[in-house]
Amino acid sequence: MKILSFCVPCYNSSAYMRKCIDSLLPGGDEVEILIVDDGSTDKTAEIADEYEKTYPNIVRAIHQENGGHGAAVNAGIENATGVYFKVVDSDDWVDREAYMKILTKLREFAKMRHPVDMHLSNFVYEKLSTGHERRMLLSPLFPEDKIIGWDGMKRNIKGFSILMHSVIYRTQLLRDCGLKLPKHTFYVDNLYVYIPLVHVKTIYYMNVEFYRYYIGREGQSVAEQTMIRRIDQQLRVNYMMIDAVDPWKVREPHLRRYLLSYLESVTxxxxxxGYLSKDPKNYKKVEDLWDYIKKHDIRTYRHIRYGVLGGAMRIRGNFGKKMGVFFYHIAQRFIGFN
Structure with a gap:
């Protein structure tokens, strides 16, 4: 039985994918590594096939037409045979010591009559160009080494979020909730860590730095100028989050507050x-987004509009735009996310 399936979305990743895959191999026969070649035009497909040939019991190469990161994750979910599922981007890697601890715990869960739905751990931003490193912890939100429901959550703190780098899902949960990420769209990780949460009943958090998230590669989707160019895709994901989940139908108050907080952060x-772009067309797109939230559900609008972060964004006029950019750069400097 495979305990854990890794999905490694790859698009023209030949220059760096080996470091990622090699970091996953120590799991041995208890894991499978699904290398999803998403229509690459370099040597990614050859490298994927090479690993499959060398490690036939661990690695599977999946080749498909280019559909973007979401399509690659979808292919991973469809093909996974492990009890648990984890996405690791091809330019990132995992820490071996933390990996072994997590695999031991997942092995225990897999033997349970009702395996834990979601396993959480920390991750580290690695900005290699500057030597910057930032540990992103979930210990302020969740108790350590304890199976809990959402009612066991310690507190909600804005800015502390469950990101794709933090999460391992039970594979069947992702299938049961019908998660399908959109094709040819960046920033779908926000949907991945938002939509399934209403189906999660049990959670386990380990205070270890498992995932190492590389920052600094040219053209990376979180780079500021890249995000400005792709603002329509950021907005598309934002709209999809609004439509996909109604937080007010969630009875568990901790989860409801978390969902509203995360939606506020993405908004x-x-x-x-939009403000960073200094483009009036993008200003209009931002106003349309806020109008949509208001018309969609006035309670959600008020929660976001009068929240600490959302309120800073909605100060009228040029001063409000400057404040929005200011808070963005404060977060950027504190976390180091691009």
Missing amino acids: VISTSI
Whole structure:
């Protein structure tokens, strides 16, 4: 039985994918590594096939037409045979010591009658060009080494979020909730860590730095100028989040507050990118987003509009735009995310 399936989305990743895959191999026969070649035009497909040939019991190469990161994750979910599922981007890697601890715990869960739905751990931003490193912890939100429901959450703190780098899902949960990420769209990781949460009943958090998230590669989707160019895709994901989940139908108050907080954070990012662009067309797109939220559900609008982050975004006039950019750069400096 495979305990854990890794999905490694690859698009023209030949220059760096080996480091990622090699970091996953120590799991041995208990894991599978699904290398999804998403229509690459370099040597990515050859490298994927090489690993499959060398490690036939661990690695599977999946080749498909280019559909973007979401399509690659979808292919991983469809093909996974492990009890648990983890996405690791091809320019990132995992820490071996933390990996072994997590695999041991997942092995225990896999034997349970009702395996834990979601496993959480920390990750580290690695900005290699500057030597910057930032540990992103979930310990302020969740108790350590304890199976809990959402009612066991310690507190909600804005800015502390469950990101794709933090999460391992039970594979069947992703299938049961019908998660399908859109093709040819960046920033779908926000949907990945938002939509399934209403189906998660049990959670386990380990205070280890498992995932190493590389920052600094040219053209990376989180780079500021890249986000400005792709603002329509950021907004598309924001709209999809609004439509996909109604937080007010969630009975568990901790989860409801978390969902509203995360939606606020993503909306603030969308707004900030629009302001950073200094483009009146993007200003209009941002206003349309806020109008949509207001018409969609006035309670959600009020929660976001009068939240600490959302309120700063909605100060009228040029001063408000400057404040939005200011708060964005404060977050950027504190976290180091691009």
